[in-house]
Structures are given as structure tokens and as C-alpha cells.
Amino acid sequence: MRTIIEPFRIKSVEPIRMTTPAERAGAIEAAGYNVFLLPARDVLIDLLTDSGTGAMSAQQWAGMMQGDESYAGSDSWYRFEQAVKDIFGFAHVIPTHQGRAAERILFSVMCKAGQVVPNNAHFDTTRANIEFTGAQALDLPCEEARELAQSHPFKGNIDLAALERVLETRGGQVPLAMMTVTNNAGGGQPVSMANIRAVSQLCRAHQVPFYIDACRFAENAYFVQQREAGYRDKSLIDIAREMFSYADGCTMSAKKDGMANIGGFLATNDALLAAQQRDLLILTEGFPTYGGLAGRDLEAIAVGLHEALQQDYQNYRAVSTAYLGNNIAQAGVPIMQPPGGHAIYIDAAKFYPHISPLEFPGIALTVDLYRHAGIRAVEVGSVMFGAKDAAGNPTAARNELVRLAVPRRVYTQSHIDYVVEAIVEVFAQRGAARGYRITEQPAFLRHFSARFAPL
Ligand SMILES: *Cc1c(COP(=O)(O)O)cnc(C)c1O
DSSP states (O other): OOOOOOSSOOSSOOOOOOOOHHHHHHHHHHTTTOGGGSOGGGOSEEOSOSSSOOOOOHHHHHHHHTOOOOSSSOHHHHHHHHHHHHHHOOSEEEEESSHHHHHHHHHHHHOOTTOEEEESSOOHHHHHHHHHTTOEEEEOBOGGGGOTTSOOTTTTOBOHHHHHHHHHHHGGGOSOEEEESSBTTTTSBOOOHHHHHHHHHHHHHTTOOEEEEOTTHHHHHHHHHHHSTTOTTSOHHHHHHHHHHTOSEEEEETTSTTOSSSOEEEEESOHHHHHHHHHHHHHHTOOTTTTTOOHHHHHHHHHHHHHTTOHHHHHHHHHHHHHHHHHHHHTTOOBOSSOOSSEEEEEHHHHSTTSOGGGOHHHHHHHHHHHHHOEEOEEESHHHHOEEOTTSOEEOOSOOEEEEEOOTTOOOHHHHHHHHHHHHHHHHTGGGOOOEEEEEOOSSSGGGTOEEEEO
16 A cells, blocks of 8 residues: 555544634744744644644553652663663663753763764753763764755764774863764764664774664664665564664653653663762652653653554654655755655755845744644754854754654644645745844753844
8 A cells, every 4th residue: 555544543632722813923923923922722732842742642642640659769760770671771770851861960070071972963951961071062964964954864973984094183171982873963864783882892992982873773774775775674673672782872752762751761781870870860850760751651661662663653754854845845845855764854945045134034933834724843943053153143954954843653744734835825925034033042942942033
């Protein structure tokens, strides 16, 4: 069959609320033209993030009922630990309330000022947690990642030659190297097994520990299976196991391919590090058999990690995300190619070429998508990543993107058809769009709370 369907039927529904154009115009103005400040009840289709926004399965809900809320050594903890070890294979597993808690603990133990941590591309919380220790977070994306519109099967790869140079010239200052799979900051693009294997060999040759940021490990395993020679007949779980066999540990946000609404973990093969990490865990997260999670959360994750590796689920996931990207691209909308695993990125600088980067074409597009159709997307451009030059003047980010992240198992094809129609209509009226200026902004992470006014 040519048609790939949602591999589930719906047992429980959550109404979404239609609004009028006048209501939306009022809501976005009241939100200072920042979609982060919109009440979710005023949003019809929410593509702000795929993090913690997925739908759980009947199996996961059944697991929640079995949650053992014992403070120490609960049954749920043992099931969680077993699921993580079965897939990831690391000797020590440390539960955390979400991915960034795992990052904070890992980097607090391993990094200090003056050191450098290379990665294909650091996710924003990863970067922030490394920089908080005084170390530098260094992005080394491959050459192919630079061309937005150019397709390549593994645009998430790290630049191996650049990594080798860093290890050779600054090896003593590299406490660990990382790889993010899939590469979130780079557009949800996958990393090849060959690239992971090569990084592992380089790190071992230089005696540098190698950790994987595993948030979308199952999506990455699927892309390896579909795109890399020699993996077509392998199961997703075997591909995942091979991926992690090359690493010394990982950080994970279970809000992504854990298929849960909250949770995460840190895993390592190093017993000494694990002991130090558990000491820190107790300080802020909780006892090492729950790490800030309820027993029921541990159950949901234990089931979800295996569900993310089901072949039918990943077929549907990749095809439905690409369906959105391919349909708008066919109508002429400029997107990052190829479509990523969890999101589609629109090139807002090309969508609105008459709006200059520092007049925020990405903000203009998120406002227009919301006003036109109640869709919430997110700017990934000069508001999120803009900086200041030596004289204190604002500088633009490298790209002006708008991300449409697809929550797991939440929206059906007709929802996506509606999104496609809305984007194509907004594109048809693109000449009328105007830029924005910032009226208020905080000192850090300004995209969450800045306010804007139309120019
Ligand atoms: C979401 C994410 C994180 C952080 O996880 P949280 O659960 O949001 O704290 C880290 N790395 C990547 C690649 C992510 O996508």
C-alpha cells in the first residue's frame, strides 16, 4: 500500500478550540506579538515544540497505574533501569526530571573553566549548562549543513577533520566530546553510524570520553536504517544499540523519544563518575532511584522508549513530518532540505525577503501563521540567536528560520493538511507582511519573554 497511516486508533480525545480572526488579532497583540506569551487555549494547532507534548499510549497509561511511589527502590525504578539498559547498554543509569538536569549534573562533574566541549551542534540548554561551568561549547557542523536548501542524507554529521584538529591542538582541555542525535539545533537532521563510529575512534585515540545527546535516538536510528548502506535489514533497536556501543555515556530528555510528558536520564559506563553524579543528584533532584520523577513517570518512560523503536511508528513519524515539508515546498515555500525527523524549518528570510534580519522576518511569520489560522510555530533566528558586536550593536543570526515542530501521535493528516493550506495562503499574501521591533526584552534567553511592536 502506498498510503502510510497513523498506526493507532484514538481512544481518548481532547477538544481544540476554534477562534475568530478578530479574537486572534487581539490575543497576539496582548501577547506583545510573541507566541510564547499566548495562552495555549487560544491556539488551534500547536507546533511550538515536540518536547513533552506527545500523546501517550494505552500501554503507557496502564503503566502509570502500576507506578510504585516508594521513595527508595521502587518496582518502577527497576523497570525503568532495565528498559534503559536494554536499549542503551550503559552500566549506570541516573534518572532526572528532564534532559537539562542530566546535562547540569554531567557537566558539573566533568567540566571546568578554560576547557572546551566539541559537538556537532549543542542544543541551547546543553550550551548554557557547559558555559555555566566556564567551559566553551564548540559547534562543529559538517560542511553540508551550511546550505539550507541543499539535500544531503546526513546533514547532522560532525565535521571530523575539525574535531580531529581540536583534539590534536587542545586535547588536554577537552573533558568530553558530544554528538547530538538527531541534530536538533541543525534542523532535526540525522547523524550517520559511520560518523558516530569515526568520532568514537578519534575520541578513544585521544582518551577523551564520548557522550551522546540521545533525545531523538529512535528517529536517528530510523534514518540510519533508511539511508545508510548495510542497515536496511536491521531492526531499530539493534541500530540504536550499535550507536550507543560506540559511546561512554549519554544524556536523554524523555520528553522526546521517551514518548513521555516529563523525564530524562544520564547514563555512563564510568563507576567513579556515576558515584559523583549521584551525589549531585541527591542535592537537587532526589534519591537515585527516582531522580525527581514520580514512579508513574518512570513507568511511562520505560514503556515509551521501546514504543519509539517500533518500525510502524517510525515509518509514520518520518513520513508524516516529511508530508508537511514536501507539500509546502511544492507550493514554493522555502524550507530546509531534506525535512527533519521532528520538525520542518521554513526559511523566513526567503519567505519574506523584503524584511531585513534585524526586523525579524521569523517573528513576522509566526505572528501571521497565528493570526491567519491559529497555528503556533517558533522563530529560530535573530531573536533567539542574535548577539551584539564589540560596539554593542545588535547582530543577526546566521539564518532566519521558523520551526514547525510536530508533537508525537497528536495530530492527524487532516490537521496537517490544514497547516499546509494556511502556510500556502500566508505565502500568497507575503508582500503585505511587515517587520517588528523589540519593545521589551530580558537579559537572557530573550525569545521566551521579549515583546514586539509592528513596524
Ligand atoms: C530538549 C533537548 C534537550 C533538553 O531537554 P529538556 O528535557 O528540555 O530539559 C537537550 N538536548 C536536545 C537535543 C534536546 O532536544
